[in-house]
Amino acid sequence: MPSAEIRSGGLGWPGRLGRLQRGEALQLRLGNLYILPTAFGVLWLGGALLLQVVGIQTQRNGPLLLSFLMLTLQLLALHLTHFNLQGLELRCGRSEPGFAGEALIYPLLARSRHPRNAIRLRLAGQGLSSRAAQPRRIPAGTSSLELDWRCDQRGLQAPGVLVISSTAPLGLFVCWSRWAPSARQTVYPARQRGPVGLVARAGTDADAVVAGGGREGSEHWHDLRPHRPQDSQARLAWKALAQGRGRLSKVFRDPGGEPPLLTPAAGLEPERALRHLAAEIWQRSRRGEVYGLVLPHLSIPAGQGQRHRDRCLLALAKAPSNGTLVRHG
Amino acid sequence: MAALTAGSVGLDPTWLLGALTLALLVLAALKLMEARDRGGRRLVALLQLLVCGLQASQLPDLLPSLVQLLAAVLALAGLLQLESGLATPWRLLLRQSLQVLAAALPMALVLFLLVPRLDPFAALPGPSARAVTGLSADLDPGTIATLVEDDSPAARVAFGDDRPPPPERRYWRVLVHERFDGRRWQRGDEEEAGPPEVGGAGSRAAAMGELESAAGRDQVWLAEPSRFTAVPWDGRSGSADPRLRVEPQGELRLLRPAIERRSYRLRPAATALAWQEQPPGPEALSLPAAANPRLLSLGRSWGGLADPAARVAAARAWFQAGEFRYDTRPGALPERDGLDMFLFEQREGFCGHYASAFSALMRAAGVPSRVVSGYLGGTWVVPVGGASFLELRQSDAHAWSEVWLPGQGWQRIDPSVWATAAAEQGPAAATARAGRPQAGSGWRWLQRQWWGLDMAWSRWWLSFDRSRQEALLEGLLGGRSWALGLVILAGMALGLIAALVPWQLRRQRPRRDRVARDLAELLHLLRPLGLEPEPGETLEAFCQRAAGIHPVLAAPLRHLAGCHTQRRFAAADPQGAAARQAADSWRRALHQLKQARRSAIRQVRECVP
Numbered sequence: 001m002p003s004a005e006i007r008s009g010g011l012g013w014p015g016r017l018g019r020l021q022r023g024e025a026l027q028l029r030l031g032n033l034y035i036l037p038t039a040f041g042v043l044w045l046g047g048a049l050l051l052q053v054v055g056i057q058t059q060r061n062g063p064l065l066l067s068f069l070m071l072t073l074q075l076l077a078l079h080l081t082h083f084n085l086q087g088l089e090l091r092c093g094r095s096e097p098g099f100a101g102e103a104l105i106y107p108l109l110a111r112s113r114h115p116r117n118a119i120r121l122r123l124a125g126q127g128l129s130s131r132a133a134q135p136r137r138i139p140a141g142t143s144s145l146e147l148d149w150r151c152d153q154r155g156l157q158a159p160g161v162l163v164i165s166s167t168a169p170l171g172l173f174v175c176w177s178r179w180a181p182s183a184r185q186t187v188y189p190a191r192q193r194g195p196v197g198l199v200a201r202a203g204t205d206a207d208a209v210v211a212g213g214g215r216e217g218s219e220h221w222h223d224l225r226p227h228r229p230q231d232s233q234a235r236l237a238w239k240a241l242a243q244g245r246g247r248l249s250k251v252f253r254d255p256g257g258e259p260p261l262l263t264p265a266a267g268l269e270p271e272r273a274l275r276h277l278a279a280e281i282w283q284r285s286r287r288g289e290v291y292g293l294v295l296p297h298l299s300i301p302a303g304q305g306q307r308h309r310d311r312c313l314l315a316l317a318k319a320p321s322n323g324t325l326v327r328h329g
Numbered sequence: 330m331a332a333l334t335a336g337s338v339g340l341d342p343t344w345l346l347g348a349l350t351l352a353l354l355v356l357a358a359l360k361l362m363e364a365r366d367r368g369g370r371r372l373v374a375l376l377q378l379l380v381c382g383l384q385a386s387q388l389p390d391l392l393p394s395l396v397q398l399l400a401a402v403l404a405l406a407g408l409l410q411l412e413s414g415l416a417t418p419w420r421l422l423l424r425q426s427l428q429v430l431a432a433a434l435p436m437a438l439v440l441f442l443l444v445p446r447l448d449p450f451a452a453l454p455g456p457s458a459r460a461v462t463g464l465s466a467d468l469d470p471g472t473i474a475t476l477v478e479d480d481s482p483a484a485r486v487a488f489g490d491d492r493p494p495p496p497e498r499r500y501w502r503v504l505v506h507e508r509f510d511g512r513r514w515q516r517g518d519e520e521e522a523g524p525p526e527v528g529g530a531g532s533r534a535a536a537m538g539e540l541e542s543a544a545g546r547d548q549v550w551l552a553e554p555s556r557f558t559a560v561p562w563d564g565r566s567g568s569a570d571p572r573l574r575v576e577p578q579g580e581l582r583l584l585r586p587a588i589e590r591r592s593y594r595l596r597p598a599a600t601a602l603a604w605q606e607q608p609p610g611p612e613a614l615s616l617p618a619a620a621n622p623r624l625l626s627l628g629r630s631w632g633g634l635a636d637p638a639a640r641v642a643a644a645r646a647w648f649q650a651g652e653f654r655y656d657t658r659p660g661a662l663p664e665r666d667g668l669d670m671f672l673f674e675q676r677e678g679f680c681g682h683y684a685s686a687f688s689a690l691m692r693a694a695g696v697p698s699r700v701v702s703g704y705l706g707g708t709w710v711v712p713v714g715g716a717s718f719l720e721l722r723q724s725d726a727h728a729w730s731e732v733w734l735p736g737q738g739w740q741r742i743d744p745s746v747w748a749t750a751a752a753e754q755g756p757a758a759a760t761a762r763a764g765r766p767q768a769g770s771g772w773r774w775l776q777r778q779w780w781g782l783d784m785a786w787s788r789w790w791l792s793f794d795r796s797r798q799e800a801l802l803e804g805l806l807g808g809r810s811w812a813l814g815l816v817i818l819a820g821m822a823l824g825l826i827a828a829l830v831p832w833q834l835r836r837q838r839p840r841r842d843r844v845a846r847d848l849a850e851l852l853h854l855l856r857p858l859g860l861e862p863e864p865g866e867t868l869e870a871f872c873q874r875a876a877g878i879h880p881v882l883a884a885p886l887r888h889l890a891g892c893h894t895q896r897r898f899a900a901a902d903p904q905g906a907a908a909r910q911a912a913d914s915w916r917r918a919l920h921q922l923k924q925a926r927r928s929a930i931r932q933v934r935e936c937v938p
Contacts, residue, residue: 040371047375051382057449058346059572059585061793062385062394065441066401070378072436072824073405073429079829083836114836118412135412168412169429170405171371 020161021179025091028164032177035082037074041172044074077172084166085119085175088112092183093144097310097317099278101190106147106159108181110138118168123149124161135168154274154317156184188313191282192275195268199261199294224248230306235288249288259290259302262312274316281316285309295319350383367411374411377404390590391779391786402426432832436824443802443817446795448571464555464702468506468728469513470681471662471671479723482553483704484561487718487784489547493709494563500729500741501561501721503703505578507612509692511620512667514685514700517578548595549716549788558582561704561721564741566595567602569796579604579701579731579739592791605738613697613733616689623669624686628693637734640694644687645747651676653683653748680705680745684728687744697733701741702726712781716788720780844896847915851889854922858929868893879929885922892918 018034026032037045048070055064093107108121118135126149136145149159158181165176224237227247237248262280264273277293284291285306292302293312297320300312334354357376364370381397381404388394406419406426413422484501488494506514552560562581572584573593579602583591616625627647631640656677662670668686671678678686684700691698705727707719729743806812852862855875862871872890876883892915896908 040368040375043372043375047379050379053450054346054383054386056447058386059446059449059794060386060389061441061790062389062397063382064446065437066378066382066385068440068444069430069433069437072433072440075436075821075825076429076433076828079825080832083829083833137413169425170408171367171412 018176018178021177022182024182025089026164026177026179026181028085028088028090028177030086033082033085033175034177035078035173035175038167038171038174041074041077044070044172048074073170074172077170080169081166081173081175084116084168085164085177088116088119088138088164090145090164090179090181092181095183095185097186097188097313099188099191100152100154101150104149104151104159104185104187106149106181106185108145108147109142110145111142112138112140115140116166116168118166120163120165121145121147122163122165123147123159124163126150126160135166151185151187152190154187154189154271154319156317157187158182158184186314186317188317189271189274189278191279192272193279194272194276195265196273196276196280197263197265199263199292225251232286232288234286251288259292261292261294261299261302263294271321274319278313278316281309281312344387346383346387350380350387353380353383370411371408374404374408377401377407389592389791391783394786394790402430405429428832432828435827436821439817439820439824442798443805443813443820445802445813446798464504464557464726466504466506466516466556467513468515468681468685468700468702470678470685470728471512471664471667473661473679473681479726481723482720483555483723483725484550484552484721485718485780485784486551486561486707486721487549487716487788491717493707493719498563498565499706499719500563500727500743501704501707502564502579502581502701503559503561504557504701505576505580505731506700506702507578507610509616509689511617512664514688546597549784549792550591550593550595551784551787551791552583552591552593554590558584560591560593562595564605565597565602567598568593568595569799570594570794571796572794575602575604577604577607578699579607592787594792594794594797601738607739609697609733609739613699614692614695616692621666621668621689623666623673624689625693627672628690631690631694634694637694637696637732640696641691641732641734641742644690644694644744645742648683648687648744648747653677655679655683655745655748678748680728680743683744683748684730687742688730688732691730691732699731700728701731702728705729705743710777710781712778714778714782714785716781716784718781718784720777843912844893847896847912847919848893851919851922854919854926858926858933879925879932881925881929881932882922885918885925888918889915889922 019032021032048067051063051067051070055061055067089111091109091111093109095107096105098104106123116138119138120135138145147159147162151157151159160180162179162181163176164179165174167174224240225248227236227249231249235249237245237250240246240248262277262284264270264277268276281291281293285304285308288304290302290304291312293300293315295315298315300308300315353376357373357380360369360376361373364373378401381401384393385397388397402423403426406422409425409429410422413425486501493499504516506516508515508517548563548566550560550562559576559580560583564579567575570593573595574582574584576582583593585591618625631643634640634643651672654677657679659671659675659678659682662668662675662682668689671682672686672690681702688698688700704721704725707721707725709717710720711717727743727745729741729745731739731741734740802810802813806816848868855861858875858879860871860875860878862868866874869890872886876886892911896911896915899907899911
C-alpha cells in the first residue's frame, strides 16, 4: 500500500525511489520517470472488481460495462499520467540571493511542446507550503517556474532534491522524477540584530567601540539631496515633500565624521557574529549610510548603495566557516 | 449527487443490494459535505461511480440507465476537475470527461463483448415480494361479479421481423392451474430459488427444445414486475439463457427477482418442447365428486366416446348450441355448485368461467385437463422511433384450457371463443386488436413512443447475455476458442492505440487563437485570386498590394487590416468588450470581402481568354 505522501501526490515514496538526476537541466523521459498507482488508484481497482462481482452475481450488463470501463480508464490513465510529464524540459534559472532562514525563490525554466496540467514541484526536506501543494499548469513553449524554499546555512547552496510529480488526469497514478538541480543560490547569513564591532582608525581607540545594533547616527542627518530611485523610502524627507520642496533624501553623517568599518564583534560565536553583521549591513543600507566591512580574509572599503550592500553580504555568505572571524592586531 | 438520488427511485431498500446502494449514496453525500481535501473528494467521485454501477444492477431500464450515465459522466468530470483545478470551466470539464470516456470505451467494449461471462457465484436472497397487479395464483371466476379492466402494463414483446404473430399464436401463457377443488383452480407452489438443472445440459436442451437457426423470429420480452417468477411466453420458444427454465407443466420461469422488470430473449424451437409431451399426472383428472353434479353428469355422458378428441368436439358442440354469451359482468356465482349455475342457468361469463367449466367437464369426461392463465392478443404499437412491439396490458389477461390428447400431447382449447360476444369483448376482438397498429393519443402515445425506445434498448442491450455472447464468440472464432485470449489482447492493443494516438495528436497540434484562425481564413479566401503574402510582408502591406491588383477589394481589405491590428495588438483582454467589438467588425468586413471577391473572381475569368 503506498504511503500517505503518495496519496497526496507529494514525496513519500517518490522522494526516495528512483535514480536521482543531477545537472543544470533535466529532460523527463522514459528512463528517468517512475510511475505507481496512488492509494486512490488501488481503491479504484477495488471498486472495479466489486462492480465486476455484482455484475456476475446479478447477470446485469450495466455493472459489467462500468467495471470494464473503470479498468480501461485505469489503463488509459497509466499512459496519460506518464505522457503528462514525458518530454518536459527543466533548466535552472538565474537565482537572486536571499537570507538564511527566510523564504527563498529558486527559479527554473520549463520548456514544453504542449501544455501540461497539474504538475507538482516539491523540494525534498521542505515543508509543504501552499504554493508547493498547488498543481501548476505549464503552458506550451518556455515558461518560468519559481520554487519556494528555505535554507538555514549561508553560502552558495543548492536546493536539494526536487521531485516533479503529476497525478493528472484522474489521480489514479502518480508519475515522478527526482532531480538535484546543480545551480547554486547565494544565501546570506540570517539577519539577527546584535552587537557588531567597528574597526579602529588611526588616532582613535576604536577596537573598543561596539556598535549597539545600528542606532549610531540614525538620529543625526546632515544634509538633504535630491532623492534617487535607489534611495530607501525610509530616507525620504517627508516634511520637505509636504512643504512642496520636491522629493529629497536625508543624508546622514556618522557622528565621528568617518564612515564606520564593520567587523565581527569580539567574543561572539563566529556564525552569530556574521548574522549580526548581516542585520547591521541591511539596516545601514536601508538608512543609506556609508559603511565598510572588514573580515579576516578581505576588507571592503566604505561605500553605500545596493551594490555595495550586496558585495558585503556576499562576503559574509562566503566567509570561511572555520577559525576566528575577529581580526587581531 | 442529485442525478444519483434521482436514479435511486425504484430501488428496494429491503434487498441487500438495494440497501447497500442507498447506504453508499448516503455515505457519498456525507463525505461530500465533510471533504476538504483532494483525497476526500476523489473518494466521493469513486463512491458515486460505485453507486451508479449498483443502480445499474437493479434498474437496468432505459431511463434509469440514462440517469446513471449522466451521473457517471459528472463523477468523471469531478475527478478531472480535482486535477486540473477548480477554475476550469464546466463546459471544458464536461468535454474532457466525454473525451476520456470516448477514449476508454472501445477497450471497455472489447472486454465487455469478449471476456467470457461467469455464472453467479452463489444464490443470494432476492428482493422481497410486494404488492403488484397482475395474474393470480388462484383462478376463481365464480367470486367475480364484474371483471374490472386493469389497464396497467404487463409486458412488451418485440419480434425480430417487426411483425406481429398470426392470430392463433397470440396466446401468451404464464401460469398453469392444475389443482381443482370444485370451485377454484390453483397453481402449484412456486419454488423461490432455482435449483440446479437435473440431468445437466442434455435434459435442459430437451426441455427447451432445439432452437431455430434463423434469428428472424426472435422475441425480446420485457415483463413488468409481478408476484411470480413465471413470465409470459408463447409455449413454443426456447432459449439458451441459463436463467430461463421451462417447468414440466409448461410455465416459463425466469430465475430473477419477480419484482424487477425482467427482460429475456426467446427463439422459436424447431421441435416440440418437452412440456407439451409431458404425460399428465393423476391431478389432471382429479375432480371433487360432491360438487357440480350436473356438470359431472354431462361430462360423464361424453365419457362414453372412445376418442378423447371426440369428447372435446362434443363439448364444443354443446357450448356452441347452448347460446353462451361472453360478458365481463356476469354477477357472482353461488358458493356451492357455481359451475352448474354457470353452465345450465346463467350461461354468461368471461374467460375464467369458460376455461374453468370446460376443464372440469373434460375431467368428468375422462380427458386430462387444466386451466392456463396468461394474456391474449395485445396491442401492436409502431412507434416513431425504436422498435415495433406488442404491448400486453393487464386488461389483456385471459384464461383458457389445455387438454391432453394421446399422440398430440397438451392441446390448447379456448372455450371462450364458442360464446357470442359484444363487438369489443371476447377473444376474437382481442386477437383482432393485435393485428393492427395502434398509435393512441396524448399521454398513451408518448408512453408508447418511449416504450419503443425502451424495447430497442432491451433488444440490443438488456438481452445481450451469456448465450448471445457465446453465439458472438462462435461467429468470431468459429470454434477456435484457444484464440480468444489473443483476440482480446489484440482488441485491447488496438483500442489503446486508437485512444492514445488521437490524444497525443490533439495535444501536439498547435492551437491557434481566434485571431490567427481568422487571418488564415482571410488568406485562404485571397489565394484563389493569386494573392499570396510574400516573405516578411506585413498584413497591411499585403492588403495594399492586393487592393492595387483588385481595386474592388480595397475597402474591405483596408478595414480587415485595421481590425486585425486592433485585435492582435490593442485588445488587452481577449474576452473584453473592445475585443468583441473588433471581432464583430472583422466579421462584417469579411462578409463584404466575400461579396467583393465574387466580382473579382468574375473579372479574373473574363480577363482569361
